Amino acid sequence: MSLYLEAANILSQKEGSLKSRIYSPKSTLKSPPAKLYALIVETLKHQELLNEVIGAAGLLQHEKKLSHPLALLLTHDLLFTSRGIATSDGPLKQQINRHQTRLKAEFKRALIKRGYGSKDSLLTATTAAEDAIALPRWIRINAIQTTADKVLKSHFSDYKPVTSLSELTAPGRSPKEKIYYRCEYVPDLLAFPASAKIDFTKHKLYADGDIIIQDRSSCFPAVLLLPPPGAKVIDGTAAPGNKTTHLAALVSSSKQSSVLAFEKDPKRAETLKKMVHKARAEKIVTIRAGADFLETRPKREVELRDVTHILLDPSCSGSGIVGREDPTLLPPPAAITAVAGGRNAKKNLKRKREQAAAKGTADAASENNTVDAKDKDRLAALAAFQASIVQHAMAFPAARRISYSTCSIHAEENENVVMAILASKVAKKRGWRVLKREEQEILGKWPRRGLVEHCGGDKDVAEACVRCNPGEDGGIGFFVAAFARDGEGDDDYEEEEVVGEVKCRKENPDDEQEDEGKWDEEEEWKGFSDDEAAADEKETKEDEPARKIQPPVKGATQNPKKKQKRRKRAKTGGN
Numbered sequence: 001m002s003l004y005l006e007a008a009n010i011l012s013q014k015e016g017s018l019k020s021r022i023y024s025p026k027s028t029l030k031s032p033p034a035k036l037y038a039l040i041v042e043t044l045k046h047q048e049l050l051n052e053v054i055g056a057a058g059l060l061q062h063e064k065k066l067s068h069p070l071a072l073l074l075t076h077d078l079l080f081t082s083r084g085i086a087t088s089d090g091p092l093k094q095q096i097n098r099h100q101t102r103l104k105a106e107f108k109r110a111l112i113k114r115g116y117g118s119k120d121s122l123l124t125a126t127t128a129a130e131d132a133i134a135l136p137r138w139i140r141i142n143a144i145q146t147t148a149d150k151v152l153k154s155h156f157s158d159y160k161p162v163t164s165l166s167e168l169t170a171p172g173r174s175p176k177e178k179i180y181y182r183c184e185y186v187p188d189l190l191a192f193p194a195s196a197k198i199d200f201t202k203h204k205l206y207a208d209g210d211i212i213i214q215d216r217s218s219c220f221p222a223v224l225l226l227p228p229p230g231a232k233v234i235d236g237t238a239a240p241g242n243k244t245t246h247l248a249a250l251v252s253s254s255k256q257s258s259v260l261a262f263e264k265d266p267k268r269a270e271t272l273k274k275m276v277h278k279a280r281a282e283k284i285v286t287i288r289a290g291a292d293f294l295e296t297r298p299k300r301e302v303e304l305r306d307v308t309h310i311l312l313d314p315s316c317s318g319s320g321i322v323g324r325e326d327p328t329l330l331p332p333p334a335a336i337t338a339v340a341g342g343r344n345a346k347k348n349l350k351r352k353r354e355q356a357a358a359k360g361t362a363d364a365a366s367e368n369n370t371v372d373a374k375d376k377d378r379l380a381a382l383a384a385f386q387a388s389i390v391q392h393a394m395a396f397p398a399a400r401r402i403s404y405s406t407c408s409i410h411a412e413e414n415e416n417v418v419m420a421i422l423a424s425k426v427a428k429k430r431g432w433r434v435l436k437r438e439e440q441e442i443l444g445k446w447p448r449r450g451l452v453e454h455c456g457g458d459k460d461v462a463e464a465c466v467r468c469n470p471g472e473d474g475g476i477g478f479f480v481a482a483f484a485r486d487g488e489g490d491d492d493y494e495e496e497e498v499v500g501e502v503k504c505r506k507e508n509p510d511d512e513q514e515d516e517g518k519w520d521e522e523e524e525w526k527g528f529s530d531d532e533a534a535a536d537e538k539e540t541k542e543d544e545p546a547r548k549i550q551p552p553v554k555g556a557t558q559n560p561k562k563k564q565k566r567r568k569r570a571k572t573g574g575n
């Protein structure tokens, strides 16, 4: 079978990663695996453009026997390689060559549309983008079990330290160099170059629970919350458990410490249990599997009354996630497989092109941390939920510090939520404020702060917020802020008051229920494939919107005036 047919077969399989499909010991492939892998990866890198070219040239409408994966692979080699299609002049090659003039013309058009004068300038830009996204491999040393010094001495004694992340990731470094960077913002966090030939998921240190594979920014919430040894801590949204186990490590030196972990989803609570077990944190962490943090009544439960530190990392849009995942074949856009000459074929194509152009604008908009109108309602629903969970925590009688985080780049889920929380009745009555930058023991030094234009111009609030840009800051896009309370506020705050205040926000996403499917379909997911925890975060992001939405309250969406009022309340986070 030819290289292209084998590659198309691999692309059509759904099971396992691309690498496992190609390099499986049971494989009966005839083509050299490295050649197959390179062809597939290069093709998938440009699939969006290739789909556009194939669709505009009407290739699949004219060549009925050609499958979509085959068309992508062959067109890729025709347009992107100097040798062209690497096969003798058989039917496959002829199927493409018949259309090469049109395909080349559409390719040129697609390049110009994207602002590239030539194929080479596109390739240069793609390589630069890939370099920028060559994320380092982060491992957090599990302080419950061991120390960074011990791990370095026992497993990486031939590695040399570098003093900054930019030094670690500097272009031109040889992949053979054995180097590591010890993070100055997160104690016990090490980074290795992306090119390092270490598979931490198979490493003894990982199997023994001595290390946790965790992105740097994902370590920030526990570092910002910084519970002292002996503290009573809650993780209100815990699975898969990266931050729960990090909290446990931070307080592990005292036997008085405890971490109570809530996870609403019973299936995800199982993952949490495994992670807590692996991190040997069972003596510190108690899991409430299937428990909704929003349903807790802190004044009525003895166990909750003296909790001082609460970490909240609720479900979010996940717009900050980037990674080194195997590329995957996206479903072909409907326009490229539409029946040729069909009554609506041209009309559909035009509509699809307009939609694609509109999407391009939306993508560009979200790069600037803003979103277009169609996503706004969805983000408003998420933001209402995110604000409600923090406000609920603010009613805990002994609470002094709360951290709030997302892996989103959107201000709607970040600074706007912080502002809504600060403006809420519970925050004002109980004396909650942001934890100022100068009060942040370690993270005060982190340079990237919140967006002042989304903090109502309040520079102190913006400075209190911590942001990480995806790729640029060595990992996923992230946001974290902490709230502090000095204890002067109203300690007799009646929890019924906050329950009432929160309830209206919990109801709010119900109104958006019909939009859920749309969001999931349109969202392009980018996650890590070689990082268990990140894979789980991906699961949260994909599953969570549907779960997070409470069943519609009877009659809640019937009255348009009430609906409008609720939406307004959610957007302002007001009271």
Ligand SMILES: C[S@@+](CC[C@H](N)C(=O)[O-])C[C@H]1O[C@@H](n2cnc3c(N)ncnc32)[C@H](O)[C@@H]1O
Residues within 6 Å of the ligand: 218, 236, 237, 238, 239, 240, 241, 242, 243, 244, 262, 263, 264, 265, 268, 291, 292, 293, 294, 313, 314, 315, 316, 537, 540, 544, 548
């Ligand atoms: C973004 S994930 C948390 C990731 C986690 N902090 C970590 O670092 O591994 C959010 C989690 O919160 C859970 N969740 C959402 N709403 C909740 C609620 N009201 N009570 C408890 N858990 C909730 C979700 O099921 C999901 O597992």
